[in-house]
């Protein structure tokens with residue numbers, strides 16, 4: 001459910017929520033410090049960042065050709081490729097595949113795109129059991145809450161909150177021992193891995209040259225989702241395609257360092273073909289279906305917004321954003337929080353639905369500095385501010401801030417940060 005229209009109310013509530021504020025204290029700086037250390041130990045980072053931006057840019061300039069190349073290769077590998085123009089179509093395709101397989105249960109690894117299209121709701125309405133297998137997503141499924149971060153979905157929750165949930169849902173003795181809690185989740189999830197009919201994963205990158213999907217993760221659950229059930233569905237936005245394995249190597253050097261400060265994620269899986277009859281053993285799916293989803297992406301291909309499609313969903317912009325750090329992800333009201341969400345959400349849901357989000361940034365430029373693919377987030381936010389302001393009757397940006405109580409003002413021809421009372 002979207003609550004983007006209520007950003008001001010929900011962010012104020014977040015600031016007044018002492019439990020959330022305490023939980024956010026634990027995480028503030030955590031990812032920031034780890035990323036900083038990882039970069040100090042990896043001098044090529046800045047050069048690779050430039051290269052990554054160029055690679056993504058050149059693919060986006062000819063996205064249709066790269067997608068066709070990927071499709072041809074994936075078909076040659078024995079996979080199927082389906083296309084969805086919007087969320088409804090994507091959900092329907094997944095439900096149809098479940099029906100064809102007489103599937104009663106699907107296991108999923110973390111996929112923000114599946115959150116975006118509200119896949120779980122659709123499947124549940126079709127009487128299909130959905131089990132989230134990423135630990136954070138599993139906890140959130142029990143809590144009936146959406147993720148608050150694109151990499152660490154339950155970063156807003158405390159250990160005690162998780163302990164309470166597990167004790168209630170698993171009917172087990174209350175414990176805050178992290179090892180015991182993770183073992184408990186593992187025990188619960190294992191039976192689902194072994195009994196699911198279909199596995200659904202996202203893809204961090206689609207490699208055009210080989211028709212492969214690359215998935216990075218830390219828990220090994222995505223690898224089980226992609227290898228245990230005989231049918232696998234891969235959900236991907238159309239912007240995820242990259243040219244070749246060399247580009248994939250470059251991206252996987254940038255992504256984990258930017259996200260969590262890791263040199264490499266615990267698991268990097270590249271899947272290419274369906275299980276071949278000639279292969280030894282029975283591991284691996286015999287049917288692999290890619291669902292390539294537009295859902296507003298192609299309208300961002302316009303010159304002034306194309307940069308945003310370079311996003312590799314690392315979360316660094318939100319980790320470094322002083323607004324996100326203080327209000328957490330739920331305040332933004334939809335799947336994508338922080339600076340990247342404040343650009344994507346108005347385009348995906350419409351300016352009217354998300355008109356406060358582009359103003360939810362201090363414009364300090366930290367997001368621009370850390371983005372591994374050099375997305376000019378502050379420029380994109382400023383453009384959106386212009387669009388929204390003009391729709392609201394051509395007021396100047398400075399006046400807009402004043403009218404919305406943010407406290408910037410133009411005085412004597414100079415824009416300053418001023419207390420609203422002075423303005």
Ligand code: SF4
Nearest residue numbers: 311312314315317371
């Ligand atoms: S906009 Fe850049 S920093 Fe933010 S999630 Fe995307 S790639 Fe990462």
